Amino acid sequence: MDEIFGRANKLPIVTLRSGTTASYRSINECPVNVSEYVVGYKASEKHKLNPVYIESDYTEDYSHLILNLSEDPKKWRLQNLNDYFHKKEDCKNWREFKKIFGISWKNIRFEMKKKFAFENPDKVVSLNTLQKPSEKILQVIDLSKKDRDKVHVAGNPSDSQTFCFGFSSWNRDNMCGSTQDEKKIHRY
Numbered sequence: 001m002d003e004i005f006g007r008a009n010k011l012p013i014v015t016l017r018s019g020t021t022a023s024y025r026s027i028n029e030c031p032v033n034v035s036e037y038v039v040g041y042k043a044s045e046k047h048k049l050n051p052v053y054i055e056s057d058y059t060e061d062y063s064h065l066i067l068n069l070s071e072d073p074k075k076w077r078l079q080n081l082n083d084y085f086h087k088k089e090d091c092k093n094w095r096e097f098k099k100i101f102g103i104s105w106k107n108i109r110f111e112m113k114k115k116f117a118f119e120n121p122d123k124v125v126s127l128n129t130l131q132k133p134s135e136k137i138l139q140v141i142d143l144s145k146k147d148r149d150k151v152h153v154a155g156n157p158s159d160s161q162t163f164c165f166g167f168s169s170w171n172r173d174n175m176c177g178s179t180q181d182e183k184k185i186h187r188y
Contacts, residue, residue, distance in 0.1 A: 005041035008134065011049070014038040058114040061126040065116075069123050076151040081113045081124070 002010060016036045042049065065084050067077045082094065091097040098105040117124040140154040 001039065001041065006045075008045050009041045009043070009047075011040040011042060014040075058117050060110070060113070061128070062113075062117050062124045064125050064127055065120075066123045066125060073151055073153050078125075078127075078151070081116070082109065085109055085112050085116075 014037065016038065017034060063081055064078045065081055067079055068075065086093060086097050089097060089100060091100065094105075097109065101108045137154045140152045144150070144152040
């Protein structure tokens, strides 16, 4: 279908769950089809999507903090949120953090990250690998693999930019503050 509509016009594949492995179909000793897929293409490269958001709470996918957001994206420095909170509590690592906060240390750290993410939504990002990125973005991802301590940028500020860091990449939609609602994270 890429040959007909153009790879640049391909939309993300939507996976719909149509069954479970606990259904009667799984009794057979053969592969079980539990998903249906919707494949879509936009009319042209100029066509803009109208994203539909659903309300969601904080997830640990939003795992990194941009330390110097006000600078040029190529100069951004990222830090893992776990490391940020360990350091903030004067701990060298999670073991020291655990000693201070006891048995509930993971829950306490999760709540700290959640609160921080909602108070600083533009600084907290989810580093994910893009599914089927364009050739241009693949080139930037390859460049970022070689220079892992630097954020690399694909695209221009007036359009949708993709940021690459090591093996991960994200765009503005993968930032905790990708919408105006600061109390909830929105995904699509």
